[in-house]
């Protein structure tokens with residue numbers, strides 16, 4: 001009886017081995033992008049997101065971008081870029097790679113539909129001189145340095161379109177940080193790299209102040 005116990009354990013271990021292997025195999029071959037997402041599951045996930053991005057995506061802390069009223073297609077592209085680790089600026093890495101790693105395509109679609117349907121946060125006015133200088137760049141660009149008018153892509157009211165993000169009412173510090181990320185290529189995007197590289201720190205402050213106030 002005394003030796004029967006370890007023998008039994010071994011027998012059990014051998015019996016369960018194929019089951020474990022099958023489980024591993026299933027995990028490896030299962031396509032996470034096809035897993036279905038019910039409304040209740042989307043709601044549950046958004047509850048997790050709200051700890052940083054705020055209720056309805058109306059974040060209060062400038063580290064966490066506002067998602068309320070953001071463009072649906074843009075949210076989808078960014079969540080996939082976090083999941084693929086192609087959006088690789090330091091905060092993307094620290095905060096969002098883990099969050100996005102297990103989101104399926106249907107879940108991403110559900111999340112994007114939810115946040116894009118929320119009303120955007122009204123902007124907070126900043127220093128009037130800075131805002132006026134920022135508005136000039138937004139509307140006219142910097143022709144002598146080949147910076148196009150931002151409104152040509154981001155829209156007259158910085159509301160964005162499709163995969164071009166809404167900038168209006170976004171946190172000023174977040175916007176400024178992204179312009180620095182594009183310039184350094186920490187966040188790789190050819191178009192925005194070209195548009196942000198010529199900007200001076202003062203111009204980044206001005207444009208961010210203007211956009212945060214919209």
Ligand code: HEC
Pocket residue numbers: 045046048049050051052053063064065066067075078079089091092095096099100111165177
């Ligand atoms: C622990 C805090 C935290 C949690 C939880 C979190 N995020 Fe984020 N999220 C961030 C930060 C910080 C950024 C900005 C990353 C950067 O600076 O590049 C961000 C960026 C984003 C962006 C890009 C916004 C833009 O304007 O480009 C989206 C979309 C997003 N998060 C969605 C989500 C979703 C969906 C969830 C829940 C599944 C979630 N986040 C959970 C911290 C968080």
Ligand code: HEC
Pocket residue numbers: 065077137138141147148149150151152153154163164165166167175176178179188189191192195207
């Ligand atoms: C030719 C079109 C185009 C022009 C002009 C343009 N942008 Fe963009 N912008 C984009 C696209 C596309 C993205 C999304 C990049 C990505 O997917 O990472 C973007 C992203 C951004 C972001 C990141 C927002 C976020 O939520 O993370 C900021 C900030 C930004 N642009 C500011 C500007 C400013 C300021 C100007 C003018 C100096 C400008 N853009 C001009 C196309 C443009």
